[in-house]
Each structure stands twice: as structure tokens, then as C-alpha cells.
């Protein structure tokens with residue numbers, strides 16, 4: 001309770017090690033600070049109920065726990081159930097989300113940095129594969145430091161073709177574990193003038209490349225100077241039909257755009273991943289809300305992944321916001337989690353440690369929620385299609401009806 005008092009009194013909300021008052025996550029802080037009855041009530045609202053019950057936690061087998069202890073990564077596992085149907089069998093997909101910090105200082109030779117990250121994530125991918133994960137997603141631009149704050153062009157050297165070394169590295173695991181892998185990279189398109197993109201490559205469970213998607217919305221906020229490096233994506237909102245369901249990927253800042261989420265839903269996604277890189281000061285209060293809202297509004301599952309740690313760059317930079325020059329983005333707060341269409345969600349992974357979140361998703365829940373709430377049927381898309389088609393024209397006039405008394409002189 002003392003730690004809770006610190007928070008309530010505002011004495012410390014974030015400690016230098018990236019923890020929350022010494023706890024790895026908000027959920028762990030609450031669990032150890034509240035009575036079981038209080039925690040149950042708080043969880044009912046904070047993480048919702050799945051089929052009327054608290055989300056089921058799955059046991060992690062000893063050998064995988066051993067891997068997590070040996071390589072110091074958080075591991076948690078959950079199951080999202082759906083109601084039993086008479087005409088369809090449950091459609092259970094086991095999803096894995098990986099969050100990680102970089103492995104070497106940003107001053108190390110670039111190839112060493114990339115290979116060290118490969119080595120660091122290897123045991124986590126093996127833990128996912130050995131746990132029977134069907135679809136695995138890594139964090140945004142996982143194969144490099146998130147250097148886009150610096151505006152220095154030398155970091156472009158990390159870019160690689162869609163079938164480059166990161167994809168080749170992951171293809172081996174996809175084949176070994178019969179696992180679909182979502183691979184978010186900095187892409188260099190060799191066939192189109194060596195242009196650079198923020199891309200995810202979808203690797204099928206046979207190790208084949210199913211396709212790729214490029215980030216639609218590029219941030220221009222705080223130190224997220226990403227528009228210096230790549231342009232808005234040109235791949236639309238593809239949904240990839242894999243051996244384990246229909247998946248879409250809404251890359252990081254795209255999560256602030258409800259129409260971006262909608263478009264993946266309209267194309268039939270059952271799971272949308274949101275590989276991200278974002279820092280506490282900027283977005284942490286938004287993080288659990290946006291994903292959960294997208295899952296509810298679109299009747300699909302959302303897998304949110306954020307990187308971990310503080311990455312310090314060799315040269316200090318500024319971002320035109322009046323802040324003194326600095327050499328890091330701030331703390332990437334991890335906290336990866338899964339949200340479901342019934343408003344339930346998992347607790348977050350650690351805020352300051354690498355991690356693997358495993359979740360069994362019964363995809364039948366998507367249609368069950370569509371039938372229950374009818375959001376697709378009540379959406380009135382024609383109203384919005386008309387509004388948007390008028391809005392994008394230069395002669396658009398906002399529909400505002402003013403109180404006539406506003407403009408009269410009252411004596």
C-alpha cells in the first residue's frame with residue numbers, strides 16, 4: 001500500500017529503471033497493492049470479462065519458463081474463449097507477441113548491432129515456437145535502433161529488401177515451427193529507385209513470403225521525425241489470408257487513425273497487429289485505450305507490441321519543440337498486450353523488460369460479437385462515404401448551424 005500511496009500522492013510515477021514504482025507493469029502494481037476482492041473489481045473494468053469471466057491465464061511449461069529466466073524475458077500466456085456454437089467448431093489460433101530492447105550501444109558497427117539483436121530475439125522466438133505459437137509478430141523496425149529521432153541519414157544503412165537478412169533469418173523459424181511470422185522492417189525497395197519504407201513482411205508457415213504492407217500514417221510529433229526517412233505507404237489495407245486466419249497490420253502511429261483500423265476490418269481481418277515504437281511521455285495513456293477501442297469497434301482481435309528501453313544516440317538532437325537538445329527518445333515502455341472484440345484484454349507485458357506474450361484466440365468470437373452488437377449493420381457507411389467525398393473537395397463547407405442570437409447585439 002505504501003507504493004500505492006506514492007502514486008496517489010504523485011511522489012513517483014516512473015522510476016529511472018523504466019518500472020512503475022518498482023513494479024514491472026501497472027497490473028502487477030495493482031495486484032500486489034489491492035486486496036484480492038478489490039483487484040478482481042478493478043480488473044473487471046481494466047481488463048474486462050471474456051464470456052462473462054476473468055480472462056483465463058494459461059500455465060507456462062517449465063522448459064519455457066527456464067528459457068525466460070535464462071535470457072531474462074517476461075513471459076505470460078492467456079486464453080480468449082468464445083461461446084460454443086452448434087454449427088462451427090472453435091477456431092483457436094495461438095498468437096505470440098515479442099517486445100525487446102536493442103542489444104548493443106548505438107555506437108557499435110551497424111552490422112554488429114543488427115546481428116546482436118538477432119541473437120537476442122532468438123531464444124524468445126524459440127520459446128514461441130516451442131510453445132506452439134501459430135502467428136508471431138515482432139515490434140516495429142525490430143532489427144535496428146529506432147534512430148528516426150536523429151534525422152541523420154546514415155541510419156538508412158539499416159534498410160534492407162523485403163527478402164533481405166531479417167526475413168531470411170525469420171524464414172528458418174517459420175519453417176521449423178510451422179509458424180506465420182509478421183516481420184516489421186525498414187525496407188529498401190531496390191526495384192523502385194532504392195526508396196525506403198516502413199514495412200511489414202508476412203512470412204507464411206512454410207517460410208514463403210505471402211506479401212508486404214507499408215505504414216500508412218507517418219508521425220510528425222515530438223522526436224518522431226520519421227518523415228525524414230520514408231513516405232506514406234502505397235499498399236492500401238491488405239489482409240493476408242494465412243493458414244491460421246486473416247491478418248492485417250496497422251503499423252504504430254496508424255493506431256491513432258480510426259479509419260485505418262476500419263479499412264482492415266472492412267477487408268475482413270480477424271486479427272490486426274500493431275507493431276509499435278513509442279515512448280511514455282508521449283503516448284502511454286493512449287496505449288491501452290486505442291487498441292481496445294479498435295478491437296471493439298471492428299469486431300476483431302488486436303495484438304499491440306511496443307519496444308523496450310532507452311536508446312541513446314551519439315549526437316544530441318532537437319525537434320523544434322523548444323526542448324533542450326537531448327540524445328534519446330525517452331523510455332520505450334513495452335506493455336505489449338492483446339485486446340478482444342468483447343472488450344476484454346490481457347494484462348500488459350513488462351514495462352522495462354523483453355517479453356513474449358502468448359494468447360489463444362478463438363476467432364469465432366469475432367462473428368459472435370458482430371451478431372451481438374451489429375456494428376457492421378448499424379454503421380451507416382453511406383452517410384460517411386458522402387461526408388468524406390465532400391470533405392476532400394476544396395470547396396467543402398462544414399455543416400454548422402449557428403444560433404442566430406449569437407450574432408445579434410444584446411442591449
Ligand SMILES: NC(=O)NCCC(=O)O
Nearest residue numbers: 219224252253277278283
Ligand atoms: N513509430 C511511431 O509511429 N511512433 C509514433 C508515436 C506514437 O504514435 O505514439
